[in-house]
Amino acid sequence: MQHIAFFGLGNMGAGMAANLLKQGFEVRVYDLVESQVDELAALGAYPAATPDEAVKDADVIISMLPAGRHVSGLYFGDASDHTSGISSAAKPGSVFIDCSTIEAETARTLNTRLVDLGFAFADAPVSGGVGGAKAGTLTFIVGGEAKTVETIRPVLEAMGKNIFHAGDAGAGQVAKICNNMLLAVLMAGTSEALKLAMDNGIDASVMSEIMKKSSGNNWTLQTYNPCPGVMEGVPSSNDYQGGFMVDLMNKDLNLAMATAATHQSVVPMGSLAKSLYQLHGLNGHGKKDFSSIFTAFQPKN
Ligand code: NAD
Numbered sequence: 001m002q003h004i005a006f007f008g009l010g011n012m013g014a015g016m017a018a019n020l021l022k023q024g025f026e027v028r029v030y031d032l033v034e035s036q037v038d039e040l041a042a043l044g045a046y047p048a049a050t051p052d053e054a055v056k057d058a059d060v061i062i063s064m065l066p067a068g069r070h071v072s073g074l075y076f077g078d079a080s081d082h083t084s085g086i087s088s089a090a091k092p093g094s095v096f097i098d099c100s101t102i103e104a105e106t107a108r109t110l111n112t113r114l115v116d117l118g119f120a121f122a123d124a125p126v127s128g129g130v131g132g133a134k135a136g137t138l139t140f141i142v143g144g145e146a147k148t149v150e151t152i153r154p155v156l157e158a159m160g161k162n163i164f165h166a167g168d169a170g171a172g173q174v175a176k177i178c179n180n181m182l183l184a185v186l187m188a189g190t191s192e193a194l195k196l197a198m199d200n201g202i203d204a205s206v207m208s209e210i211m212k213k214s215s216g217n218n219w220t221l222q223t224y225n226p227c228p229g230v231m232e233g234v235p236s237s238n239d240y241q242g243g244f245m246v247d248l249m250n251k252d253l254n255l256a257m258a259t260a261a262t263h264q265s266v267v268p269m270g271s272l273a274k275s276l277y278q279l280h281g282l283n284g285h286g287k288k289d290f291s292s293i294f295t296a297f298q299p300k301n
Helices: 015-022 034-041 052-053 067-074 103-114 129-135 146-157 171-199 206-211 219-223 246-262 269-286 291-296
Strands: 003-007 026-030 060-063 095-098 119-123 138-143 160-167
Touching: 003 015, 003 052, 003 171, 015 026, 015 034, 015 095, 015 129, 026 034, 026 052, 026 171, 034 146, 060 067, 060 246, 067 103, 067 291, 095 129, 095 146, 103 119, 103 171, 103 206, 103 246, 119 146, 119 171, 129 138, 138 146, 138 171, 171 246, 171 291, 246 269, 246 291, 269 291
Parallel strands: 003 026, 003 060, 060 095, 095 119, 138 160
Antiparallel strands: 119 138
16 A cells, blocks of 8 residues: 655645545645644544654655745755755655645756655646545646656545646646636636626626527636626625635736746736736735635725
8 A cells, every 4th residue: 555645734635635545545644733633633644743754654745735935845945944854754766746836947846856866756736626625526737757647646536536647847837827827817807798797787697698608608607607696606605705715816827927937928818817816815805715806897886
């Protein structure tokens, strides 16, 4: 049986680690927040006291952390506190999988450094949100060598439904932020179209049905309508609570803009969506679901 070390038991990581346990993997967990470790220990995970202890016998090491600097610090240590990171304690030949959403460039650097030390690496960011993490239905968008992707496939399949190999190291991150940039554009555009219809006397539910059967059809209309009252069980019908936070969409849009800058890609729609989302966050909506961008088109009475 493969031994797994799992770092980062937050909104996403807790559900992912729980699904690995359900599939019979032995999982050692570590998080900076003790109560999150306790929750996984109650489900059968081994609570590691230190990061090094977590990786000691691990064949596969998974990280699900907020941003690139956290992943680099975990793997290679932090100059400020003179730690050396888990790469100095991991078993020779083990595979590192980073599922966090981080800069593609950082993922490529991590890959080079780990491969130099005799490890394998894959960037495997996810789509599907907290619900998908809990249900084990995430989509993994993987960058790395083909043989590494095949090695880790059973592990990813324990946490997700769709596994895509996007290309070499870093390609998973690039593909993930391309998707999320399009999602931001679609959500803003759908909100704008619905509001235009409403301003001109058309009911939002009627307009949504028309667009779903016409050329404006898209994922936000099908499963995530941003207008309150049109669809049940989505954040817009729950005061935009839960779901995918505006702050996280802003993080992904910033990553998309940085990636666009590396090859001078032209991204006017993405950059406009980024400005809209940035303003929306600055207006105090950072913790709300990203479909709340709909309210930016709705003047306050
Ligand atoms: P989160 O803040 O809920 O969880 C992150 C966890 O990492 C926290 O528990 C934190 O204590 C822990 N952590 C930080 N540094 C650590 C370290 N050095 N060692 C161990 N643990 C450490 O974040 P999240 O919502 O779970 O998101 C995680 C990643 O997944 C992010 O990169 C995010 O962009 C991405 N993502 C999130 C969603 C979503 O809907 N929340 C969807 C897709 C992708």
